[in-house]
Amino acid sequence: MIRFENVTKRYRGTTRPALNAVDFEVQRGEFVFLVGASGSGKSSCLQLILRAETPSEGRVVVLGRDLRTLSNRKVPYFRRHIGSVFQDFRLLPNKTVHQNVAFTLQVTGASRGFIQQAVPEVLALVGLDGKEKRLPHELSGGEQQRVAIARALVNRPQVLLADEPTGNLDPGTSIDIMQLLARINAGGTTVVMATHEAGFVDQMQRRVIELSNGEMVRDERRGGYGDTSGLPRLAPEVERGAAAVAALTAVLEVQREVAHITGAVEPLNLEDAQRAEAERAAAAPATDAAPEPSTHTRSVPVTTPDVDALGLADRLGLADKNDRDDEVGPTS
Ligand SMILES: Nc1ncnc2c1ncn2[C@@H]1O[C@H](COP(=O)(O)OP(=O)(O)OP(=O)(O)O)[C@@H](O)[C@H]1O
Known part of the structure; x- marks a missing residue:
């Protein structure tokens, strides 16, 4: 479903590659955590899967398409199969919950009838029924992330990419969002999630791909977060x-x-x-x-x-x- 073949990514003006000879394959229906210290290359992986970036060397194949050969014209069609959510929600501030989700379908030319049916369905799925008319600033952070997830799912994508989806949320709300992502995955959607949340990774025991300075250093079927020494922490000496x-x-x-x-x-x-x-x-x-x-x-x-x-x-x-x-x- 997603295949990285010896992928190296160098950004313009940088000396060290963001990803170096990375190889992995994700099967349909898997839940995969991408972990690693800040700057290790997690977001770069997700950007390559979304075809927001292209590899400097190697091949990225998603849903059977070699993204090197995908023309720019076809990228919007390709992305309908890939939902994505981010740490900062990225909602349209002047549109209601319903409009934020419907907008995704409108730009793809979906019929009015389909939109009227699909939007309430997906809002119910993420637990937002009754909040259709709210604006983003009238929602909690967790609710805003649910809108973003609804928007990502409304096209019924086969893959959901999540880049630190709980990064701006309190621990309780983060658990709700993780449970929602697990439920979406149980429904058959492949989920690839970049995270620093060691606790969730340890508890969920899903596949873990660990990056370090752009190199893949671990690929474990049912893994934990692993080494947390790279995570920021308070220095005990100060205390x-x-x-x-x-x-x-x-x-x-x-x-x-x-x-x-x-x-x-x-x-x-x-x-x-x-x-x-x-x-x-x-x-x-x-x-x-x-x-x-x-x-x-x-x-x-x-x-x-x-x-x-x-x-x-x-x-x-x-x-x-x-x-x-x-x-x-x-x-x-
Ligand atoms: N657009 C860009 N231009 C230049 N360098 C970039 C760009 N995007 C990322 N990088 C560099 O590539 C490396 C990997 O970054 P990336 O964002 O993929 O890491 P990450 O593991 O997602 O980090 P974080 O956990 O902080 O989000 C970093 O050194 C970063 O500075």
Whole structure:
């Protein structure tokens, strides 16, 4: 149904190919996830299937047509068999839900009678009955994506391409959209979806094609997302540094009060301490494990005051000595 034969794609003005000698075949009715880090070539694959781009080398064959030999004049007819949805929905803002979907049929010259029948049917399929007269801005993100899916399906395409279809949606809405795509696939439509959603890929256990720097590095029948190290994530060091600085600030406050009472404390320079903490955090290997309490907070040269007596212990969480391992700083 879709075949990439040794496909290389070089965009004008770039040195590294976006796709390099990629080979795979998708059978009718399959659900295929395209995964890989940003820039690995997922969208380029979808653009080639849609004939929005052409390969620099190799062949792309879709629905039995070699897209190299497909004339520009025939591309709109070819695309009627390929539905596509994108992260940003791409709806016509001044047209209602019904008009957005009907528009696709109007440009292909469908009869009025067919449009009147097909549009409500496909809107019901995606769960949008009753919302026909709404404008896109009167819909939630999930509903807008459903309109885009309805529009992609109204021609009853054999293939549905989805480029990060849940990328702009909250987790709950994303699950609804994934369930809808799975249902469409169960109805016989071949689905090829580029995604960064590791959770969905892991749960659905469908075919996974993984790209890395334009090379196909995995093609697994029932796969998971695999290596998530390429996904953006918060650096734990920053959290640890923030917690340590909060602890240092607290200790400084104790020092100041102790100094006020006893006059016996060496002043601690917060900037020096922060710099030391930053250097320590940078030197420490990144880890997902719960951060160790900063050792800096324990080596501050405070002359043993009776902290409890200062009335600050409870406020700083120092009263119970058994709770030393508690993280300092924001906890949620
Ligand atoms: N029209 C273009 N002109 C030049 N370079 C492009 C073009 N489209 C994509 N590229 C480059 O091709 C490479 C692959 O991009 P592509 O969009 O296919 O990756 P992707 O895996 O879909 O990324 P993302 O997950 O961020 O959408 C990137 O280096 C990108 O900069």
